[in-house]
Amino acid sequence: xxxxxxxxxxxxxxxxxxxxxxxxxxxxxxxxxxxxxxxxxxxxxxxxxxxxxxxxxxxxxxxxxxxxxxxxxxxxxxxxxxxxxxxxxxxxxxxxxxxxxxxxxxxxxxxxxxxx
Amino acid sequence: xxxxxxxxxxxxxxxxxxxxxxxxxxxxxxxxxxxxxxxxxxxxxxxxxxxxxxxxxxxxxxxxxxxxxxxxxxxxxxxxxxxxxxxxxxxxxxxxxxxxxxxxxxxxxxxxxx
Numbered sequence: 001x002x003x004x005x006x007x008x009x010x011x012x013x014x015x016x017x018x019x020x021x022x023x024x025x026x027x028x029x030x031x032x033x034x035x036x037x038x039x040x041x042x043x044x045x046x047x048x049x050x051x052x053x054x055x056x057x058x059x060x061x062x063x064x065x066x067x068x069x070x071x072x073x074x075x076x077x078x079x080x081x082x083x084x085x086x087x088x089x090x091x092x093x094x095x096x097x098x099x100x101x102x103x104x105x106x107x108x109x110x111x112x113x114x115x116x
Numbered sequence: 117x118x119x120x121x122x123x124x125x126x127x128x129x130x131x132x133x134x135x136x137x138x139x140x141x142x143x144x145x146x147x148x149x150x151x152x153x154x155x156x157x158x159x160x161x162x163x164x165x166x167x168x169x170x171x172x173x174x175x176x177x178x179x180x181x182x183x184x185x186x187x188x189x190x191x192x193x194x195x196x197x198x199x200x201x202x203x204x205x206x207x208x209x210x211x212x213x214x215x216x217x218x219x220x221x222x223x224x225x226x227x228x229x230x
Contacts, residue, residue, distance in 0.1 A: 033217055045207065045221035091159065095217060101172045102217045103149060104209075106159040 002027045004094050006107035013082055014115050021077040021110050023092030029053075031097040034068065034075045035104065040088040051075060053097065082114045118142065120222035122208050128228045129198055137193040137225045141210030148191050149211075149219060150183060154204035162206075165191060198229045 003026040013019045025034065036048040049059065051068050059066050063080045079086055089111050093104040121140045129135050141148050150162040161175040165185040176182070180198075185191040195202055205226050209219035 035218070037221075042223075043205070044223045045209075047218050047220060050218050097217070101164050101166075101174075102147070102211070102219075103161040103164055103172070103175070104151075104159075104219060105161070108158050 002029075002032075002094050002096070002105040004092050004105055004107035006092055006110050008110045009108070010111045010113070012113040012115065015084060016081050017114075018078060018080050019082050019112065019114075021079075021090050021092075021112070023075045023077065023107060025073050025075065025092070025094045027094060027096070029096045029098070033095045033097055033102070035093040035095070036066065036075075036077050037091045037093060037106075038088045039091065039109070045091070048077075079112075082112075084114050084116055087112060087114045120208055120210055120220055122206075122222040122225050124225060125223065126226045126228075128230065130230050131200060132197055134194065134196045135198055135227065137195075137206050137227070139191045139193070139208030139222060141189065141191070141208070142220060143189075145210035145212050145220075146188070147211045147213065147219075148185055149209045150191070150193050151207045151209065152204045153207055153224070157204075159207075162193070195227075198227075200229050203227055203229045 005024045032053045034051045038046045056068050065078045067076045089109045091109045092107045095102045095104050123138045146167045148165040153159045163183045164172040180196045183193045205224040207224045209221045211219045
């Protein structure tokens with residue numbers, strides 16, 4: 001069975017601080033995908049990134065960066081110089097890469113509040 | 117281009133009534149998913165459609181829930197004899213194919229069962 005754990009439930013930072021959102025996953029699959037989604041107050045889930053299990057290269061996109069470590073089954077997300085617009089709930093998710101159903105298994109989400 | 121759309125955005129119903137929720141996926145996307153988001157359970161998978169294959173219904177919580185996808189495009193999720201525990205936001209997502217597995221979500225339908 002697949003499982004995603006986001007141990008942090010709520011994080012509050014002051015604008016311009018860096019913040020890291022943790023994600024730990026469990027799966028018996030050897031090939032899988034990992035995702036991060038953002039859910040702002042408007043409610044719509046916004047896709048941020050997908051990482052393939054065979055590609056451990058870290059990725060940076062503007063103020064966002066992701067650290068994938070297969071050895072520790074973690075896929076952490078860092079926001080550099082946070083802004084008020086980053087306030088949202090962030091979900092980490094996992095899906096199998098081979099098989100009939102690529103359903104997403106989500107973590108419980110982390111509520112990030114960025115104060116001005 | 118247009119994203120995933122869902123209707124209605126809000127639905128209030130009385131316990132015991134049937135409801136239908138609609139999803140229009142992104143044009144050309146072959147896969148369509150339904151999820152449910154509630155305070156207690158988080159985000160849960162309900163059902164998955166891929167092209168003309170039989171749907172994967174393994175996430176449906178009871179036989180009161182059903183879904184269909186007509187012509188490989190629009191999908192309808194039906195909940196019969198609604199119960200208060202069915203109150204949640206129902207989210208639809210679509211993805212292009214297995215090569216590009218990212219799922220793009222609609223705005224959801226907030227269902228309240230009184």
